[in-house]
Amino acid sequence: MRILSIGASLGRGGTERAVETFSLGFQRLGHDVAVLAWQDGGLRQARLEEHGIEVFIGGADLPGALDAAEAFNPDLIHIHRVGVASAVETAMLRRLRTPNRRVIETNVFGRVDTSEASRYIDVHMHLSRWCLWRWRRWLRWRDASQIGVVVPNPVDPDSFRRVDNDQRLQLRSRLGIGEDDFVCGRVGQPNAASWHPILFEAFASLARLVPQTRLLLVGLPDTLRCHIEGLPRRVQRLIVELPLTDDDGTLAAVYSSLDCFVHAARVGESFGYVLTESMLCECPVVTVSTPHVNNSQVEVVGHLKGGIVAASLDGLPNALCRMHADCRAWHQCRSTLRDHVVSRFDVHSVAQLATRIGLAALQTDNREALRRRLADMDDCVSHVSDEEIDHLMDDALGTTRFRDRVAMRMRHHPAVQAIVDHRLTHRLNRSAARLFASNSPGARWSLRSRLAQMGNH
Numbered sequence: 001m002r003i004l005s006i007g008a009s010l011g012r013g014g015t016e017r018a019v020e021t022f023s024l025g026f027q028r029l030g031h032d033v034a035v036l037a038w039q040d041g042g043l044r045q046a047r048l049e050e051h052g053i054e055v056f057i058g059g060a061d062l063p064g065a066l067d068a069a070e071a072f073n074p075d076l077i078h079i080h081r082v083g084v085a086s087a088v089e090t091a092m093l094r095r096l097r098t099p100n101r102r103v104i105e106t107n108v109f110g111r112v113d114t115s116e117a118s119r120y121i122d123v124h125m126h127l128s129r130w131c132l133w134r135w136r137r138w139l140r141w142r143d144a145s146q147i148g149v150v151v152p153n154p155v156d157p158d159s160f161r162r163v164d165n166d167q168r169l170q171l172r173s174r175l176g177i178g179e180d181d182f183v184c185g186r187v188g189q190p191n192a193a194s195w196h197p198i199l200f201e202a203f204a205s206l207a208r209l210v211p212q213t214r215l216l217l218v219g220l221p222d223t224l225r226c227h228i229e230g231l232p233r234r235v236q237r238l239i240v241e242l243p244l245t246d247d248d249g250t251l252a253a254v255y256s257s258l259d260c261f262v263h264a265a266r267v268g269e270s271f272g273y274v275l276t277e278s279m280l281c282e283c284p285v286v287t288v289s290t291p292h293v294n295n296s297q298v299e300v301v302g303h304l305k306g307g308i309v310a311a312s313l314d315g316l317p318n319a320l321c322r323m324h325a326d327c328r329a330w331h332q333c334r335s336t337l338r339d340h341v342v343s344r345f346d347v348h349s350v351a352q353l354a355t356r357i358g359l360a361a362l363q364t365d366n367r368e369a370l371r372r373r374l375a376d377m378d379d380c381v382s383h384v385s386d387e388e389i390d391h392l393m394d395d396a397l398g399t400t401r402f403r404d405r406v407a408m409r410m411r412h413h414p415a416v417q418a419i420v421d422h423r424l425t426h427r428l429n430r431s432a433a434r435l436f437a438s439n440s441p442g443a444r445w446s447l448r449s450r451l452a453q454m455g456n457h
Contacts (some may be wrong), residue, residue, distance in 0.1 A: 011042025153338025
């Protein structure tokens, strides 16, 4: 099968990593693969080309890139989208989708799109059960013909693994961290929406109880520095910062030097590659449930499986202290953390599931028959019940705040979300228009940030 992967960019970010990993996974399964980056290239372009995967870059030459993609003549198109309607992506699908081709979508943020683009997409693949459940709620009364399933982002286990103890101690020594210090850390994109100030409050609570503790930060947004400055001087001196890096080996050393990865984001996670990277390096995660926004982190981590899940933001300090109290037990079962990730997100099994879904779409003429065929696949989740979501929320340390449950009901009402999606679509298309009008690096970065913020909110 000939597969064309489509994404906005091949630079830094989780969606960009997913485009790369999916494409390499398809190739390892024996398929012919090409990649179209309709906005711009980036560091992942060279990696793909090193493996013999042809890459078409859009931007100012998007028509030429589409010509090249058309000449590749794919059987299956796999597009990674924010989920809301985009004039650029709709125009691409209008041209590339033919009666002999099928389109599967990785819906990065589980958004609903009932525009023209939805007619060209055969299957919407969601990154978690939570995302699929929420998407179905938002889709009520709008377009029941759309087909959704769960296909998480793929993870390449060879990209991240725990470094040896000497390398781990060398990094700690270089950063002025003691061998016996309890080190918690956070790695993330320098985007304020991907962080939450409760992280610093939780660390301050731990530091009051445990003098030998440190907080290691990578990629801290400048807008959050004021929260650190508001901490007591003694706590501020326990915080170590490193610049953001694109080198997986350096990140693996950082994860390996931690005793736990502490995670909190204003908008939650629709998947969260940093969570899987930490667990692949045998570092447990402390995260928090955010049911009123994205909440896949509770599923990716799993309470007392990949770490500790706090039921609410208020419970994060207690969860971090609990991790410190149980750190010896977590150290004894470190290898199970890696297995916890590989068993669910390994690139081979995820890419294989996606291609089977694409093949089913190619072999089926109408949507109802395709829906039944996917429902019959044992490893393909096409329905998530309210009871499953309630279990996910209850399987945590503490209880979910009442105000979060109220906000969850409001945000998941289809009428409310229809209004939000309409506004997001307008803002996205306006940003894309500015990008192609200017074709400047600044405009490209602005659109990438806008895509992330819009999808998460």
